Amino acid sequence: MGTRLRILALETSCDDTGAAVMDGRTVLSNAVSGQSVHGRFGGVVPELASRAHVQLIIPVVESALEQAKISLSDLDAVAYTRGPGLLGSLLVGASFGQSMARALGIPAVGIHHLKAHVLAHHIEGVHPEPPDFPYLALTVSGGHTLLLKVHSAERFEILGQTMDDAAGEAFDKAAKIIGLPYPGGPLIDALSEGGDPLAFAFAKPRPEGLNMSFSGLKTSILYTLRPLIAEDPSFLETRRADLAASIQHSIVGVLVDRSVAALRQTGLRTLALSGGVAANRALHAVLKKAVEREGGQLLVPPMAYCTDNAAMIGIAAVVQAERDGLKKTSVALPVRARIPIDEEFQHQ
Numbered sequence: 001m002g003t004r005l006r007i008l009a010l011e012t013s014c015d016d017t018g019a020a021v022m023d024g025r026t027v028l029s030n031a032v033s034g035q036s037v038h039g040r041f042g043g044v045v046p047e048l049a050s051r052a053h054v055q056l057i058i059p060v061v062e063s064a065l066e067q068a069k070i071s072l073s074d075l076d077a078v079a080y081t082r083g084p085g086l087l088g089s090l091l092v093g094a095s096f097g098q099s100m101a102r103a104l105g106i107p108a109v110g111i112h113h114l115k116a117h118v119l120a121h122h123i124e125g126v127h128p129e130p131p132d133f134p135y136l137a138l139t140v141s142g143g144h145t146l147l148l149k150v151h152s153a154e155r156f157e158i159l160g161q162t163m164d165d166a167a168g169e170a171f172d173k174a175a176k177i178i179g180l181p182y183p184g185g186p187l188i189d190a191l192s193e194g195g196d197p198l199a200f201a202f203a204k205p206r207p208e209g210l211n212m213s214f215s216g217l218k219t220s221i222l223y224t225l226r227p228l229i230a231e232d233p234s235f236l237e238t239r240r241a242d243l244a245a246s247i248q249h250s251i252v253g254v255l256v257d258r259s260v261a262a263l264r265q266t267g268l269r270t271l272a273l274s275g276g277v278a279a280n281r282a283l284h285a286v287l288k289k290a291v292e293r294e295g296g297q298l299l300v301p302p303m304a305y306c307t308d309n310a311a312m313i314g315i316a317a318v319v320q321a322e323r324d325g326l327k328k329t330s331v332a333l334p335v336r337a338r339i340p341i342d343e344e345f346q347h348q
């Protein structure tokens with residue numbers, strides 16, 4: 001492709017409204033607006049998320065275009081998240097993106113959210129060189145936990161995945177049990193610093209193959225805590241740091257164990273981390289050491305490209321269009337709440 005593609009990308013799969021402008025693989029702007037409305041409910045409320053996307057999408061798009069110093073007539077395409085995610089939220093971005101593309105007479109490109117998380121590693125400047133295919137990817141967030149073999153920008157093979165809760169969800173649910181507000185993941189991370197990771201031995205289930213399971217953790221914490229709180233009502237307060245560190249130790253332990261097993265099983269040496277849980281300092285540190293012990297390298301993008309963001313949707317569209325041309329890439333795709341990442345389909 002001779003000229004660099006200018007793409008406006010939208011991400012509205014969950015509770016962050018994002019818009020980004022790409023100039024080829026370079027990010028010109030990456031605007032995101034979180035939705036504070038969910039905090040008091042202890043989790044994302046889908047109907048409120050859709051309504052907030054409707055209110056936020058125009059200001060977020062305007063701010064992305066302004067920061068990028070790009071006008072609508074400069075755009076070659078509009079990319080949007082087609083799933084997986086909350087259906088109502090996805091519909092906002094998809095209808096907005098498709099209408100805008102139609103009004104401008106340019107193609108609209110539907111992108112797979114999870115592929116985009118991984119392809120964020122290919123954004124210009126994120127690494128000195130983007131990882132060579134094939135490589136391993138671990139995507140861990142509030143909604144997903146996947147261990148993948150990335151054969152190409154289109155072909156993703158699932159090596160392992162959670163059988164129940166996502167890793168971020170496990171952090172959040174465990175945090176709630178020990179009395180922390182939503183989202184509890186970052187608070188567990190912060191509290192753990194002053195705690196003993198071996199103070200409590202919580203469940204570290206190892207389902208078959210490279211799969212993972214986190215739902216037993218809640219039960220394991222509840223059973224451990226029940227007699228201790230009965231004995232000492234202030235137990236949660238006095239031991240919160242030890243509890244946080246032990247919870248973190250258990251979740252990180254499962255993720256590291258499975259990642260190392262995947263490296264050994266595939267013989268691959270690069271592990272590309274993504275998703276909001278990549279912010280966890282213990283995961284970062286322990287995983288890095290473990291991967292290096294295997295003779296490999298751990299790649300972690302800056303956090304702005306790890307949590308849900310529109311630049312990752314943009315890079316996925318760019319990489320796809322570089323290969324197949326924009327025209328072939330822009331097939332009108334319906335949004336879907338669930339789309340297997342290894343589903344046979346030639347486009348994102």
Ligand code: KG4
Binds near residue numbers: 143185189306307
């Ligand atoms: O990728 P993300 O921003 O949104 C999606 O879920 O798609 O990830 C959010 C998740 C939440 O569950 C949050 O608690 C978790 O990532 N998280 C963390 C940390 N920062 C965010 N979990 C553990 N330690 C952190 N530092």
Ligand code: ZN
Binds near residue numbers: 113117141275307308
């Ligand atoms: Zn995500």
